[in-house]
Amino acid sequence: MRNLIISTPLDDDDTLATNPARAEKLGDLYLGIKQHIFVEKQKQAVWKKVIAIAAILLAIATSAAYFLRSKDVLNNKPAIASFDDVKPGKNAATLTLSNGKQIILSDQGIGELANEPGISISKNANGVLVYKIEASGEATEKNNTLTTTQGETYQVILPDNSKVWLNAASSLTYAASLGSRYQTRTVKLSGEAYFEVAHDKTRPFIVKTTQQEVKVLGTHFNVNSYGDNGQTITSLAEGSVQVQPALHSLFAKILKPGQKSVLGKSAINIAAANLETDLAWKNGLFTFDEATVPEVMQQISRWYNIDVRYNTAIPNERISGGISRQSDLKMVLKMLELIKINYKIENNEKGRKTLVIL
Structure with missing residues (x-):
């Protein structure tokens, strides 16, 4: 289903790799699918709390990144990373x-x-x-x-x-x-x-x-x-x-x-x-299946070379979904926004960035 979504144009003039609107539409569609699966799981096992996130698909992340880079080149302007836009490994x-x-x-x-x-x-x-x-x-x-x-x-x-x-x-x-x-x-x-x-x-x-x-x-x-x-x-x-x-x-x-x-x-x-999930890293992906927040943070901190600190009790939500490891950190962290976890990025004394879970 994922491959079909990625390969099918949404509009007559839609291109596969350079349309940010396409990324948004695909994200909404994928979220709808995951929410439907979540509802069905709740019907089968009410006791089991599973948060199924709409982590941005591989094509979505690469499409948006490619579009932004191409636009900067055409305008002859250097790309400026935002404070919390940490690049991948x-x-x-x-x-x-x-x-x-x-x-x-x-x-x-x-x-x-x-x-x-x-x-x-x-x-x-x-x-x-x-x-x-x-x-x-x-x-x-x-x-x-x-x-x-x-x-x-x-x-x-x-x-x-x-x-x-x-x-x-x-x-x-x-x-x-x-x-x-x-x-x-x-x-x-x-x-x-x-x-x-x-x-x-x-x-x-x-x-x-x-x-x-x-x-x-x-x-x-x-x-x-x-x-x-x-x-x-x-x-x-x-x-x-x-x-x-x-x-x-x-x-x-x-x-x-x-x-x-x-x-x-x-x-x-x-x-x-x-x-x-076990081999996702080797294939250039983050893939999670009901992973705990600390399990997700371990992988993120290693790949993006950042520290992680919890300013509150460790959230007990579980995360499912996948995204390319070539995505910027800001894209990956949208999974936290979808399960209502607040965070911020700080610079520590050594110049390293710290992801703070609020």
Whole structure:
């Protein structure tokens, strides 16, 4: 239904990408749909309080932004951001080589970036970091680390052709050759990453976090190990994985596609995964399904590089909806307005912006 709405012109002279009136109409239409769904849910379960928001659709946000930029160019005037119009994150990261040298990847052009013994490290035309083992020479087993700060995300292709998407405020540590001379391919993760592991039945791929190890032969899965969550969540899209908690009193669990493991301080539970929400960040979206306000704020603060403060009791409303991660913060925060939550943006002493929930 969403794709149909986006692709269908509302007026004869309507264009797909440059009409702000279209964005408003689509927003009203989507709100009507979500309100109808909300009413039906209330009929089925009166006790369950769900606030279904009309978060602006991907096409709406990008259409409005494109229109404003185009207008500024035509008028030959620079765009001026309002006080609370915080820009989204970007494709950026820092690569730390085994000798300690740091490379700011967003500052680098396409082509070779560095050489480790037996390893070529480059940046391709899509801005992806690529490792290749050279035909001659013995590849080094010394570690490299790829790090993103708040407001950054990046992708790397490891020497075994496994692909990794690194979310904001995360780091991935791995041998530059990814253990080519050993029986396992081991990486260490802090934060969140999505893995598409190249199949190799002779060499398991292991993802280590502070709380667990995930062991696979070749599959697609997401690991969320942010420390502020108090738990580690592993969501499986394809294949199978073995999740081994670091706490020895807990047994390993095997996940099937569409399942997730939730590892807390003293227990590991298996549940059905909502892959649309769990993998939304990797697909360039915020997608929420009855998420709490703190859960939403965690994602927003990491991506927009802002702090969050509550000047009142934490609202107990739950939020559902979706929006592009390329939207400005002002667009994203309309979800709070729709559920009657007041907020303001402040500059703190260090020049950072703080989202204050009133």
